[in-house]
Every structure is written in structure tokens, then in C-alpha cells.
Amino acid sequence: MPLLFIGVPLAAVLALNLAYKWINEKLALYTAAAVSLFQIGVSAVCIDLSLRGGTIYSLRFIEKLSIDTVSAVVLFTIGLTVFVSLIVSNATLKSGTFNFINMLLMITIGMNGLAMVTDLFSLYVFIEATSAASFVLIGINRGRDELEGAFKYYLMSAIATVLMMTSVALFFYYAGDTSFIGVSSFIAGLNGNYPYGLLTAFILYTAGLLIKSGVVPFHSWVLDTYSPAPAPVSVLLAGIVTKVSGVYAVIRITRNVFLNNAAVCNVLISLGLLSVIMGALAAIGQKDMKRMLAYSSISQIGYIMLGIGSGSALGLAGALFHFFNHSTFKSLLFVDTAAIEMQTGTRDMDKMGGLAQKMPVTGISSLLAFLSTAGIPPLSGFWSKLLIIVALWKVSAPVAVTALAAGILTLSYFLIMQKKVFFGKVPETLENVREAGGGILGAEILLSVINVAAGILFPLALIYMNSIGKI
Amino acid sequence: MGSFFIIVILLLALIVSAVVCVQISVLVKAGIALAVTSAILSVIMFRLGAALAAAFELSVCAGLITVIFISAVSMTKIMSKEELAEKRRERNKRFASLPAILIVVFAAALFFFWPHIDATLPFAASAQGDTVQNILWNKRQVDLIGQAVIMLIGVYGVMVFFRESDKE
Amino acid sequence: MSILFASFIIAVILLFTIGVYSLLMTRNLMRILISVEILTKGVTLLLIAIGYVTGRMAAAQAYVITIIVIEVVLLAIATGIILGAYRKNDTLNTGFLNNLKG
Numbered sequence: 173m174p175l176l177f178i179g180v181p182l183a184a185v186l187a188l189n190l191a192y193k194w195i196n197e198k199l200a201l202y203t204a205a206a207v208s209l210f211q212i213g214v215s216a217v218c219i220d221l222s223l224r225g226g227t228i229y230s231l232r233f234i235e236k237l238s239i240d241t242v243s244a245v246v247l248f249t250i251g252l253t254v255f256v257s258l259i260v261s262n263a264t265l266k267s268g269t270f271n272f273i274n275m276l277l278m279i280t281i282g283m284n285g286l287a288m289v290t291d292l293f294s295l296y297v298f299i300e301a302t303s304a305a306s307f308v309l310i311g312i313n314r315g316r317d318e319l320e321g322a323f324k325y326y327l328m329s330a331i332a333t334v335l336m337m338t339s340v341a342l343f344f345y346y347a348g349d350t351s352f353i354g355v356s357s358f359i360a361g362l363n364g365n366y367p368y369g370l371l372t373a374f375i376l377y378t379a380g381l382l383i384k385s386g387v388v389p390f391h392s393w394v395l396d397t398y399s400p401a402p403a404p405v406s407v408l409l410a411g412i413v414t415k416v417s418g419v420y421a422v423i424r425i426t427r428n429v430f431l432n433n434a435a436v437c438n439v440l441i442s443l444g445l446l447s448v449i450m451g452a453l454a455a456i457g458q459k460d461m462k463r464m465l466a467y468s469s470i471s472q473i474g475y476i477m478l479g480i481g482s483g484s485a486l487g488l489a490g491a492l493f494h495f496f497n498h499s500t501f502k503s504l505l506f507v508d509t510a511a512i513e514m515q516t517g518t519r520d521m522d523k524m525g526g527l528a529q530k531m532p533v534t535g536i537s538s539l540l541a542f543l544s545t546a547g548i549p550p551l552s553g554f555w556s557k558l559l560i561i562v563a564l565w566k567v568s569a570p571v572a573v574t575a576l577a578a579g580i581l582t583l584s585y586f587l588i589m590q591k592k593v594f595f596g597k598v599p600e601t602l603e604n605v606r607e608a609g610g611g612i613l614g615a616e617i618l619l620s621v622i623n624v625a626a627g628i629l630f631p632l633a634l635i636y637m638n639s640i641g642k643i
Numbered sequence: 644m645g646s647f648f649i650i651v652i653l654l655l656a657l658i659v660s661a662v663v664c665v666q667i668s669v670l671v672k673a674g675i676a677l678a679v680t681s682a683i684l685s686v687i688m689f690r691l692g693a694a695l696a697a698a699f700e701l702s703v704c705a706g707l708i709t710v711i712f713i714s715a716v717s718m719t720k721i722m723s724k725e726e727l728a729e730k731r732r733e734r735n736k737r738f739a740s741l742p743a744i745l746i747v748v749f750a751a752a753l754f755f756f757w758p759h760i761d762a763t764l765p766f767a768a769s770a771q772g773d774t775v776q777n778i779l780w781n782k783r784q785v786d787l788i789g790q791a792v793i794m795l796i797g798v799y800g801v802m803v804f805f806r807e808s809d810k811e
Numbered sequence: 812m813s814i815l816f817a818s819f820i821i822a823v824i825l826l827f828t829i830g831v832y833s834l835l836m837t838r839n840l841m842r843i844l845i846s847v848e849i850l851t852k853g854v855t856l857l858l859i860a861i862g863y864v865t866g867r868m869a870a871a872q873a874y875v876i877t878i879i880v881i882e883v884v885l886l887a888i889a890t891g892i893i894l895g896a897y898r899k900n901d902t903l904n905t906g907f908l909n910n911l912k913g
Contacts (some may be wrong), residue, residue, distance in 0.1 A: 177786065187825060204744070237785060271803055278796050285789060293874060297789035300881050304793055307888050308800040319896040323840070326889045330847045334830075337854045337878065344871070345861040647815055654822040657856075661826060661849055665833040670841055677845055684852055688875075691863045694867075696872040700855065703879050708848065708886060715890045716841060718897075741832055748828045752821045786877050795883035804891025 175237065176214060177247060177284040178294040181207050181277045188274060204258055204273045206281070211251030215262065218244040223410065237288045242427075246287045246420050246494050249499045253412040254280055256503050259615040261404035263509055268528055271312060272404070276434045279305035279408070283416045291351040292340050292377075295424070296333070299417045300386070306413055306428035310401045314455075319402035328383055328393040335380035342373035352424070377425065385418025387447045387477060391470050403510035406462060410469050415495060419476050426480055440481030441564075447474030452581035456588065459520055461509045464589060465502065471582065472498045472545065478575055482563040490559025495627065497544065497552045504541040504619035508534050511612045512593070527594045536592045537616040542586035543625050547579050552626035574587055650690060657683045662745070667740055668731040674712040681705035817858035840893045844886060846849035851882050 184207050188200055222241045239247070254276060261272055282301035289295050303325075311322035344350055346369060347358035359370075386394040394414070398406055426436055451471025458464035476498070479491025511534050512527065527535060544553035557579065564572040660683060664676035681704035688697035830850035837843060855875050862871025 182792070259778070271799070274799060275796070278792065278799070280794050282796075285785070285792070289785060291783075291785070293877075294783070294785045296785050297793075297877065297881065300885065301793045301796065302787055304796045304800065304885055307885075307892060308803055311892055312779065312803060314899075316894045316896070316899040318772065319892055319899065322892050323889070323896060326892065327847075330850075330885070331834075334847075334850045334854060337851075338857065340874075341854060341857045341861055344867075344874070345865060346856070346863065348867060380815070408857065534852055650815065651818055654818060658822060658825050658829070661829045661852075664839055664845065664849070665829055665842075670839070673842070673845060677848060678851070680852065684856060687856070688859050691859055692868055693859050693862065693872050693875070696855075696859065696875040699876050703883050704848075704852075707883055711883075711887055711890055712841070712844075715894060718894060738836055741829070743827060745833060749821065749825060752824050752860055756817045756820065773891040776877050783877075786873075790877060790880050793881055793884050797887055801891055804888070804895050 177211065177288065178237075178281055180210060180278045181284070185274055185277045185281075188277075196631060200270055200273045203264060204277055205255065207277065208255040208258060210281070211284075212248060212255065215244050215251055222458035237285075238290055238487065239633075241290055242420075242423060242488075242492060243287045245496060246416060247284060248410055249496050250280065250283050250287070250416065253408060253499050253503055256402045256411070256507065256615050256619060257408040260407055260507055260510055263612045263615075264403045264514060272309070275305055275309050275312065276408070279309065279413065283412065286416055287420060290353070292343060292355065292425075293350045295421060296336055296340060299336075299421065300333065302413060302417050303333075306409065309405045309408065310397060312405070313402055315400070318402070321397045321400045324393050332380040332383040335376045335383070339373045339376035339380065342369050342376070346370050346373070360618050374436065378422070378439065381418055381421050381425070382443065383418075384414065384468055385415055385422065385473055385477075387443050387473060388416075391451075394470060395463050395466045398469070399462040401459060402535060403506070403513065407503050407506045407510070410465065410506055411499045414469070415473070415476075415498065419473060419480075419495065422477070423480055423488070427488070437481045437483045440477050441568070441571060444474045444477030444481055447471060447477065448575060448578045449474075449581070452578055452585060455585040456581070459635045461512070461520075461589070461593070462506070463506050464485075464585065465509065468505075468545065468582070468585070469498070469502055471578070472502065475575065478564055478571070481559040482560070482567050484563050484566065486559060486566075487563030490556050490563055493630075494553075494556035494560060497556050497623075500619050500622050500626070501541040501544045501553060504537055504616065504623065505545075507612060507615050507619065508538045508541070511616065514612070519594070522622060526553065533613055533616055537620040538594065539590060540620050540623055542590060544627070546583040546586060548583075550627045551628065552623050554627060555630045646690070650687065653683060653687050657687065659744075662741060666735075666741065668735075670716050671713060671716070674709055674716065678705045678709040681708070786803070813864070816860060816864050819856065823853050823857045823860070825857065826850070840896070843888055844893070847889075848882075848886070851878070854878065 184203050186249045188203060218239050219241060222239060222244050257276065257572060258273075261269065261276075265272055279302055282298055282305055285298040286295065289298060307322050307326050307329075311319045312324060340350055343355050346356045349355065349358075383393075398410055401409060422440070426440065448471050451467050451469070451474060454466035455464045455471065458467060472494070476491045476494050479487045479494060481487070511531065515531065516527075540551065544551035547557040549555075555573075561572050561576055564575060657680060660676055660680045664673050664680055667673050667676060681700060685697045685701040685705065688694075688700060826849060830846045830853060833849065834843060834846040837846065855878065858875050858878075862868040868890050
């Protein structure tokens with residue numbers, strides 16, 4: 173089963189390229205859409221299967237590729253975000269769609285592989301695959317700022333890579349093996365007696381992953397990379413790529429390799445809290461919409477780290493749900509930004525105003541998205557934040573309270589944005605702005621519906637999990 | 644213990660050529676120094692018994708990367724004599740501290756590791772009965788899939804970026 | 812650890828120092844790539860040394876080969892990015908990299 177997630181996109185890429193002469197861009201679009209919808213469907217089935225029966229193993233590569241509940245949720249989110257990015261690209265990319273679709277499929281292979289591996293070194297291989305595809309995607313239009321962003325991403329990625337490879341080498345030295353099971357059993361067998369080299373390996377690997385996640389203090393590259401990229405790529409990057417190659421990997425390692433080691437969890441909680449606060453504070457002063465959203469992402473990823481750091485199953489569940497939610501509401505916000513940029517030609521919030529009358533659907537969807545981010549019931553963000561804060565409360569009450577308070581900061585920067593962009597007077601330059609076209613509108617509506625539905629239906633999910641005996 | 648001294652000399656040569664690569668101001672010569680560094684590394688690997696990896700390192704790093712590098716540099720403009728001299732002076736001022744830093748680091752590392760050194764023989768523990776081929780093709784096939792995907796991505800990336808665009 | 816292994820570790824640390832130093836001090840885009848390459852060589856040396864000392868040379872070689880292949884592809888893509896940036900800016904200096912700050 174896991175092989176499907178790699179094989180299907182790969183087959184699509186090969187088919188698209190071999191049959192290049194006979195197909196037009198529409199067909200390529202539909203093929204990619206079919207692949208992503210396929211992924212959404214099959215991964216949903218996997219979520220169910222894994223909740224009932226445990227991990228799903230690959231038949232061909234026993235022990236090398238596996239899907240457990242965490243992987244299944246991630247695969248589902250990947251499928252959804254890729255589908256949305258596809259819709260956005262249809263509306264905003266004027267040329268070079270064929271290249272974009274190919275790279276999109278290839279980054280899907282990279283991320284899917286990432287979600288399913290069981291070995292530290294293979295994790296590195298697929299992280300590199302995802303990164304390589306990201307570089308190409310960011311620079312795909314070869315604009316000046318975009319290439320700059322792509323190069324900065326390459327630089328930070330290369331640094332993180334060196335840290336992780338050194339760490340893998342050290343793990344190899346001590347444990348003789350790089351698979352999750354091998355390393356974790358070796359660590360468990362040491363009974364807390366860690367040699368210096370092993371500690372160095374821990375620190376290096378985690379540092380590398382934190383750089384990739386864009387967590388404070390390694391967050392500087394995030395802004396310069398997210399903002400100049402073309403719209404569908406921003407949706408993809410913010411919505412899933414940073415999260416899978418960074419956050420998911422942290423989840424995997426903390427659970428399967430470090431086995432929720434107390435020191436590691438404390439580091440995650442501290443850095444998570446720092447990211448939440450700093451990201452929110454920095455977002456308040458921004459004028460460029462995309463940069464503000466980039467800072468907001470840093471803040472939200474901090475919440476996910478807090479959930480992982482709490483070490484409990486509840487915290488993990490909250491983190492996973494927030495992982496999914498962040499993909500939906502952040503992607504929605506980036507889609508809105510793309511719509512606004514397309515219609516008004518600017519991303520400077522100071523130049524905007526009163527767009528609520530001109531672009532009603534965008535206005536409402538943006539409102540829903542930010543309410544969800546801030547954690548207002550009954551939207552989805554409320555539930556995931558609640559789970560995380562409850563899980564934190566059991567570990568450390570002050571941290572939980574701070575995280576809750578930071579939610580107010582989140583509310584404030586989004587209120588500012590909403591006010592500047594959508595309410596107030598319409599400046600003269602924007603008199604002729606109309607609502608965005610079909611594709612983007614569809615994406616906005618789809619994501620808003622998911623946001624609201626996930627929030628309202630969440631209690632049902634709890635009942636479902638109860639029925640199969642998991643709660 | 645003869646082989647030990649040979650390896651130490653090779654390591655020294657490796658470090659020296661890496662320093663040269665960094666300090667030299669002309670890009671093309673730096674690329675050649677990088678190739679020399681790769682070659683020395685390849686020899687070291689061969690002496691340690693990693694024949695296959697040595698071959699890869701030599702052909703890919705000393706060969707392919709140098710080709711990519713030099714062809715890329717040749718596509719950029721050439722500087723005049725005065726610009727070159729100016730750049731060299733300014734660079735040497737900035738990069739002057741490297742040898743000093745290296746000596747400090749070396750001393751610190753020596754100091755740190757000295758207590759841990761014992762007289763164990765520098766020979767491998769009982770070798771595993773595996774061959775590289777076995778590991779690559781039978782046990783780590785997932786990595787091979789990853790490599791194939793990365794190569795596909797690379798081909799695409801090169802196509803996207805290296806193409807001289809007529810409709811900029 | 813044996814003195815041979817210690818000398819390898821020291822060589823690796825020195826290579827890392829050279830690479831990081833060059834990365835921090837350079838103003839030329841291509842040199843950034845050279846620095847990353849030097850860092851990668853450090854890791855390669857580390858892996859081979861570990862393979863030698865623990866006797867697991869086969870696994871170490873497999874890792875090294877994979878790393879080399881991946882790194883060369885990434886280098887090619889990065890060179891492509893730089894070439895594209897060069898054509899837009901007509902310079903290989905990193906001064907322009909500050910364009911997006913703010």
C-alpha cells in the first residue's frame with residue numbers, strides 16, 4: 173500500500189513526459205488533479221485502517237516503508253494542499269504550467285516518501301528530494317526576487333543537511349544502524365548513560381530539523397523564501413512543505429527515536445513558545461501581506477512544537493490536528509492573498525481598503541481563516557489549540573497560560589490585517605477591482621468549507637474514535 | 644605503522660588543499676583546487692578500503708562538479724587586471740585570519756580528544772560479511788528510489804534554469 | 812578511540828571549520844557552493860572513517876555514494892539558480908541578496 177503513494181505520482185510524471193507531444197496543458201492538469209484526489213481518498217482509508225489495526229507495512233519493502241496514523245494524516249494533508257495548489261496554479265500561472273505540474277508531482281513523491289520512511293538516512297534522502305523540488309518550484313518563473321529566495325532556501329537547506337548528515341554518521345557509529353528501530357533500541361539500552369558523541373548527534377539532528385521547520389531562532393530564511401515565490405508555490409510551501417520536512421520529521425524522531433526523552437521535549441517546548449510569541453509580535457508590524465502570513469506561520473508552527481513537546485498522546489493529537497488545520501487556514505489565507513494580488517496588483521496592505529464590498533467571497537473566507545487561526549470556536553483551530561493547551565497544562569501551567577495569551581496576539585495581528593484590507597474606505601486606485609475569477613474562488617470556498625466543517629464535525633470525530641476503542 | 648604516517652600526510656595534504664581552495668581569489672583556480680581536494684580524499688578512501696566510494700568521489704566530485712563549476716564560471720564575465728588586483732588585496736585582508744583560526748581549532752580539538760586516546764590498534768573490528776552491492780540493492784532500495792527521484796528533479800531543474808530564455 | 816580515528820576526527824573538524832569560515836566570509840555566490848562542497852567532503856570523510864573503525868565499510872560506502880549523488884544534483888540546481896540570478900543582476904556578488912530584507 174505505501175508504494176502506491178510513491179508509484180502513482182511517479183507513473184504520472186513518466187506518462188506526462190513520455191506522451192509530451194500528444195497532451196495539452198489541460199490534460200496534464202487533470203492528471204495531476206486525479207493523482208492528488210486519489211491520494212486524499214486512499215490516505216483517508218489509511219487513517220481509518222491504521223486507527224483500527226496498527227501500522228500498515230509495505231509488502232515489497234518490509235520494514236522500510238510504513239504508514240501509521242501520523243503518516244496517514246500527513247499524507248491526507250499533502251494530498252489536500254497539492255490539490256488546492258493545483259487549482260490556484262490554474263488561475264494564476266500564465267505560462268510554464270507544464271513544468272509546474274511536473275515539479276508538483278515530483279515534490280509529492282518526495283513528501284510522500286518522507287512521510288513513510290523508517291530510517292534516519294532515508295529520511296534525509298527524501299528531505300533532500302523535497303528540498304530540491306522546492307528550489308526549482310520557487311525559481312520556476314526565473315524572476316529576480318524569486319531566484320534570490322530560492323538561493324537563500326538552498327543555503328539554509330544545505331546547512332541543515334550538513335548538520336543532519338553529521339548526526340546520522342554519529343548515530344551510525346554508536347548504534348551501527350540508522351533505522352528508527354535500531355537507534356531507538358540502542359538508546360533505550362543505554363539507560364540514560366549517554367556518551368558525548370551521542371548527545372552531539374541528538375543536538376545536531378534536532379537543530380537541522382528545526383532550521384527546516386522555520387522555528388525561532390532559525391527562522392530568518394522563511395520570510396525571504398515565502399514572499400517572492402509565485403502564488404501556488406507559496407500555498408504549497410507554507411501549507412505543507414515546511415511542515416512535512418520539518419515538523420513531521422520532528423514528530424517522527426521525538427516519538428520513534430528519542431522516545432519522548434524529557435530533555436528533548438523541554439527544548440521543543442521552549443523553542444515552540446519562543447516561536448509563538450516572536451512570530452506573532454513580528455507579524456503585527458508587517459505591511460506586505462505575504463510577509464505577515466509568513467511570520468504567522470512561524471507562530472503557528474510554534475504551537476505544533478508545543479503539542480509535540482508535551483510528550484503525551486493528547487498533545488500529539490492536538491499537534492496533528494493543528495498540522496492539518498494550519499494547512500487549511502494558512503493555504504486559504506495565501507489563496508486570498510493571491511486573489512487580492514491578482515485583482516489589485518499589490519501586496520502592500522497600506523494601499524488597500526474596503527475590499528469587503530468589492531471582493532465579498534475573499535473577505536468572508538479570510539475572516540473565517542483568521543478566526544480559525546486565532547482559535548475561535550466553533551472553527552477547527554479552536555479545537556486543535558484547545559487540545560494542545562490542555563496537554564501543556566498537565567506539563568507546565570505557566571507555559572499553557574502563555575500560549576493562551578499569545579492567542580490574543582494572533583487575534584490582534586489578524587484584526588489589523590482584516591481592517592486594513594477589507595474594511596474602511598476604498599482608495600481611488602482600487603475603484604475598479606472585482607472579485608477574483610473562478611478557480612481561485614473555488615479554492616477559497618473549498619478551504620473555508622473544510623475549515624468550518626472540521627470545526628463543527630470534530631466532536632463527531634471524537635465519537636468515532638470512541639467507537640473503535642481509541643479513547 | 645607505515646600506513647598510519649601515510650594517512651596522516653594525506654590528511655594534511657587534504658587540509659592544505661582545502662585552505663588553498665578557499666584563499667585563492669581567482670574562481671577558476673579555486674575550482675581546480677576543489678578538484679585536487681576531491682582527488683586526495685579519494686586516495687584516502689581507497690587506502691581505507693572503500694574502493695567503490697573512492698571511484699565515485701573521484702569521478703563525480705573531482706570530475707563532474709569541476710565541469711559544472713567551470714562551465715558556470717565561464718558563462719560569467721571576466722574582470723580586468725585592475726579589478727582583479729583590487730579584489731585580491733581586499734580578499735586577502737578579509738580572509739587572513741583563516742590559518743590562525745585553524746591552528747586554534749586544532750589545538751582545542753587535540754586538547755579535547757587527548758584523554759580519550761588509547762593504544763588500540765587502528766585496524767577495523769571484525770568486518771561484516773556484507774558487500775556494498777548487497778547493501779545498496781537489497782537492503783536500502785528505498786534510498787535508491789529517492790536517488791532516482793532526485794535525479795529526475797535535477798534534470799528538470801537544470802532544464803528550467805539553464806535554458807536561455809528568449810521570452811524574458 | 813585509537814589515535815588514527817582521533818586524527819580523522821580532527822581532520823573532519825578542521826574541514827568543517829574551513830567550510831564554515833568560507834561560508835561566512837565570502838561575498839561571491841559561487842564560493843558559497845564551494846564552501847558547501849567542502850562541508851560535504853567533511854561529512855564524507857567522517858562516514859568513511861567511522862566505517863573503517865567499526866568494520867561496517869559496506870554500509871558506510873553505500874551512504875557515501877548516495878550522499879555524493881544527491882549532493883551533485885543539488886549543486887547543479889544551485890548553479891542553475893545562480894546563473895539565472897547572474898543574468899538578472901549581472902554580478903556574482905552577494906550584495907544583492909539583501910534586497911528582500913525588511
